[in-house]
Amino acid sequence: MGAEGIQDKYVNPYTDFGFKLLFGTTMNKELLISFLNALLFKEEVIKDVTYLNAEHLGTQEYDRRAVFDVYCENEKGEKFLVEMQRGEQQFFKDRSVFYSTFPIREQGKRGEWDYELKAVYVVGILNFSFDNSDAEYFHHEVKLVDLYTHKIFYDKLTFVYLEMPKFNKSEDELDSMFDKWLFVLRNLASLLERPRALQNRVFDRLFETAEIAKFTQTELSEYWDSLKNFRDWYSVISTAEKKGREEGREEGREEGRKEGREEGVREANLNNARNLKQLGVAIDVISQATGLSEEEIEKL
Structure with missing residues (x-):
């Protein structure tokens, strides 16, 4: 198959191809370095990265396998796990925590070891929103915090989630590398030409690679x-969401009809009860005939 289906x-x-092309190859690691610095440190803290094995097996036979999109470490030995989450999963936070255990456990050393760890960063680029309480809050940075003091308890484990659908800045509003x-x-996929705001060396590399x-x-x-x-997956997700909305509306209409009935x-029972009461029919008989309680009938 050639490019006839690509416009x-x-x-x-x-x-998968696009994400790994831009961020998952040694040839383009300067793109990953720039992205991580802009996201995590706001300055050029990371000087170099080494790509690590993206497929991990647990330490025990029964452990689950983990396959990361991008997994690397910097010159200080700090670990960076970057995931592109294309659709919402029921337990995507659990998955992030589970994945973080691999770069933590692999730091264990045989023999004498004082348990000192290098920092671990888990970055989730999300093509969905999981927090609908705030339409502007899309950059989540999560650490272990003491709930009493509200101070960071442990600063070597960081989870970053980017809710991409909430990011709606125009080209004229781009102030930072982030x-x-x-x-x-x-x-990127919808651009026809390179924006003026993205005129520097790292984006020279990106647009050349992405063409x-x-x-x-x-x-x-x-x-x-x-x-x-990706398109097949997107179609399935969109169809499921549309079906869910339609079913929700139908359930709402049915519920409304049920409530109306x-x-x-x-x-009708109240009107019948009033008429029977005016005719002098006993309260207990009216109750049996209409299904209303005697207390309700007494108040009519």
């Missing part, structure tokens, strides 16, 4: 397969 100019970073990186991730016209035939085939999988029956 975009730049690669979609939400695809803003620029999120703008690229959110809009689909420069792919080899093998890369085009791999990207097409990855893009097709019940209210109509009750109103």
Whole structure:
């Protein structure tokens, strides 16, 4: 399969192929370094990274396997796990915590060891929103905190979640490298030309790498397969969400009809009870005939 099914100019970073092309290859590690510095430190703290094995097995035979999108360490030995979450999962936070245990446990040393650990950062780039209480709050940075003092209890384990659908800044509003990186991730696949705000060396590299016209035939085939999988997945998710909304509306309409019928029956029973009471029929007989309580009938 060639590029006949691809109309975009730049690669979609939400695809497996696109994300790993930009962030998961040694050739483009300066992009990952720039992104991590902009996200975590706001300055050039990380000087270099080494890619680590992205597939991990637990220490025991029965442990689950973990496959990371991008896994690396910097020159200080600090670990960085970066995941592109394309759709909401019921236990995606549990998954983040579970994944964080691998770079923690692998630091264990044989023989004498004082348990000193290097920092671990888990970054989740989310193509969905999990916190609907605040439409502006999209950058979550989570650490272990003492609930009494509200101070950080342990600063070597950090979870960062980016709710990408909430990031809606325009090109003119991009003030920082952090803003620029999120703008690229959110809009790259729909761009027809390079924005003026993204004119520096690291983005020179990004746009050169992301241009689909420069792919080899093998890369085009791999990207097409990855893009097709992403579109199929997106279609399934969209269909499920639409069906859920329709079912919710139908349930609401049915509930409204049910409530209306019940209210109509009750109103009829009240009218019948009034008429029977005026005719001098005993209260207990009216109650049996209408289903109303004797207390209700007494008040009519």
